[in-house]
Amino acid sequence: MLIIGALWLLPYLLIIAGLINTALKIRSPLAKVPGPWYTNFTSLVLKYKEFTHGRRLYIHDLHQRYGPVVRLSPDEVSFATVDAIKEIYMSGGSGYDKTPFYSLFTQFNTRTLFSTLIRGDVCTTTTVIALEIYMKRYLADRYANSNVMKPDILSGISEHAKDFLNQCTKACITQGYADIYVYLHCFALDGVTHQLFHPRGTHANRDEKDYRLMKELSYHDSLKSNVALYYMPWASDIIHYFNPPKPAPLSNEYVLGASATPNPSPFSLLSKLQAQAKATNMPSYAVPAECKDHLAAGVDTTGDGLCFLMHHLSLPNPESQRVQSLLRKELIENPATPFDQLPYLDAVIKEGLRCFPPIPMSFPRHVPQEGSVIEGFFMPGGTIVSCQPYTIHKDPNVFPEPLQFRPERWLNDDDDAQAVAERNRWFFAFGVGGRGCLGRHLAIAEMKILLREVYSKYRTTVSSRMDSDMEMEDQIIASRPKGQCCKIVFEKI
Numbered sequence: 001m002l003i004i005g006a007l008w009l010l011p012y013l014l015i016i017a018g019l020i021n022t023a024l025k026i027r028s029p030l031a032k033v034p035g036p037w038y039t040n041f042t043s044l045v046l047k048y049k050e051f052t053h054g055r056r057l058y059i060h061d062l063h064q065r066y067g068p069v070v071r072l073s074p075d076e077v078s079f080a081t082v083d084a085i086k087e088i089y090m091s092g093g094s095g096y097d098k099t100p101f102y103s104l105f106t107q108f109n110t111r112t113l114f115s116t117l118i119r120g121d122v123c124t125t126t127t128v129i130a131l132e133i134y135m136k137r138y139l140a141d142r143y144a145n146s147n148v149m150k151p152d153i154l155s156g157i158s159e160h161a162k163d164f165l166n167q168c169t170k171a172c173i174t175q176g177y178a179d180i181y182v183y184l185h186c187f188a189l190d191g192v193t194h195q196l197f198h199p200r201g202t203h204a205n206r207d208e209k210d211y212r213l214m215k216e217l218s219y220h221d222s223l224k225s226n227v228a229l230y231y232m233p234w235a236s237d238i239i240h241y242f243n244p245p246k247p248a249p250l251s252n253e254y255v256l257g258a259s260a261t262p263n264p265s266p267f268s269l270l271s272k273l274q275a276q277a278k279a280t281n282m283p284s285y286a287v288p289a290e291c292k293d294h295l296a297a298g299v300d301t302t303g304d305g306l307c308f309l310m311h312h313l314s315l316p317n318p319e320s321q322r323v324q325s326l327l328r329k330e331l332i333e334n335p336a337t338p339f340d341q342l343p344y345l346d347a348v349i350k351e352g353l354r355c356f357p358p359i360p361m362s363f364p365r366h367v368p369q370e371g372s373v374i375e376g377f378f379m380p381g382g383t384i385v386s387c388q389p390y391t392i393h394k395d396p397n398v399f400p401e402p403l404q405f406r407p408e409r410w411l412n413d414d415d416d417a418q419a420v421a422e423r424n425r426w427f428f429a430f431g432v433g434g435r436g437c438l439g440r441h442l443a444i445a446e447m448k449i450l451l452r453e454v455y456s457k458y459r460t461t462v463s464s465r466m467d468s469d470m471e472m473e474d475q476i477i478a479s480r481p482k483g484q485c486c487k488i489v490f491e492k493i
């Protein structure tokens with residue numbers, strides 16, 4: 001009775017709570033950060049943009065309007081300068097830890113290198129104690145350039161590049177074009193599994209079962225349920241009820257089986273992980289979970305990056321044709337030069353990753369508890385801060401005419417060495433610092449070997465039957481060609 005009698009107070013209490021909340025927001029240090037007025041009070045617009053594949057472009061647009069520091073929500077700020085990159089990602093383990101966003105990437109309910117948030121992180125929501133950051137140092141030698149450049153690894157990648165070209169030329173004979181999106185993702189799967197599991201790597205451009213495995217990995221649409229899970233982990237049962245997680249029987253079966261292979265090749269990641277598992281009491285799922293993580297990290301990234309790049313080189317405009325001809329000239333004139341000593345090839349790959357970074361979206365981190373000053377603004381502890389390659393790579397002061405695809409901007413003879421060095425500092429496609437990409441050398445070797453295989457023998461053009469959208473479409477962290485199809489004609493030279 002008393003409670004019902006006091007109900008008339010409720011609207012007043014809500015108004016007072018609202019006013020206190022507003023006053024706190026206005027007094028928050030983040031109120032000083034440039035950004036639309038509503039981002040001081042709500043994250044709803046940002047969440048809506050994330051839910052509708054629009055986060056990256058929304059943030060980019062805000063940077064163009066408000067400058068290099070932009071408030072995205074009452075507790076999130078985006079930066080677009082190299083000094084901010086240094087502070088957030090390279091402060092030598094200073095405590096800008098990954099946010100719980102990365103919990104979306106656990107594998108077999110186990111945290112892995114990519115989804116571990118902090119040093120010595122102990123997983124509370126899932127079943128197993130995390131792999132710690134030291135694991136990265138331990139595994140790093142498998143991805144070091146000196147390991148990737150071993151003949152056993154390079155010959156495997158070359159073989160897979162030949163399979164790719166073989167599929168494309170066969171498809172051109174039978175249907176007049178090749179859907180390179182499919183065959184490039186097969187190539188990326190084969191390349192990464194060669195490194196992970198040899199001799200149990202896949203041959204997706206030859207083998208029907210491996211091809212289906214690639215399809216399972218690369219053709220999914222899980223953005224909305226992942227965004228919902230991130231913001232409402234407590235509602236996971238309801239979210240899964242309405243949007244059940246896509247089963248991945250082929251990849252799970254493959255990874256579990258391959259991870260148990262006895263005596264994998266000494267250069268493989270698996271050999272190192274198995275040695276570690278023997279020497280320590282690593283939980284049983286840690287080895288397959290780590291392998292699945294690297295599989296996921298290495299397929300869409302390399303496949304999408306190559307797809308955007310080859311599509312661009314094949315466009316029917318004089319500039320694309322010019323770049324393709326120059327690339328071919330370098331490859332034909334230097335058949336015996338190792339692929340990592342071809343400057344124009346290197347510049348083409350770099351420019352491709354600048355214009356079309358496969359992970360173009362922010363890599364979110366938490367400000368350490370004591371707070372920090374970034375670009376002159378105080379960020380309270382716990383603020384989410386990030387930079388996104390999509391915006392970093394388009395700064396016109398560093399990359400003049402940023403929308404133009406110009407490999408020459410990476411060559412010393414085009415400009416002075418200082419400008420090129422500065423551009424390298426702003427190159428952010430693989431992230432940087434302690435949590436930067438582990439597979440970068442492998443990815444670059446794969447891309448170079450494939451482009452050499454194709455462009456030293458073939459001219460490529462976009463097919464007249466190309467009817468798919470090649471716009472970048474945001475997924476949860478990566479972006480892929482929207483239509484997931486890219487029809488290219490291969491013509492022997």
Ligand code: HEM
Nearest residue numbers: 113114294297298301302363429430431435437438439443
């Ligand atoms: C063009 C291809 C690739 C691109 C653009 C790329 C990009 C990235 C980026 C931006 C990050 C950091 C993300 C963040 O900080 O949130 C990352 C992390 C990572 N990448 Fe890659 N990646 C590529 C290929 C690969 C490959 C082939 C592998 C391995 C087989 C791999 C394994 C990893 C791993 C394990 C991490 C997590 C590192 C950590 O958290 O300490 N990546 N990658």
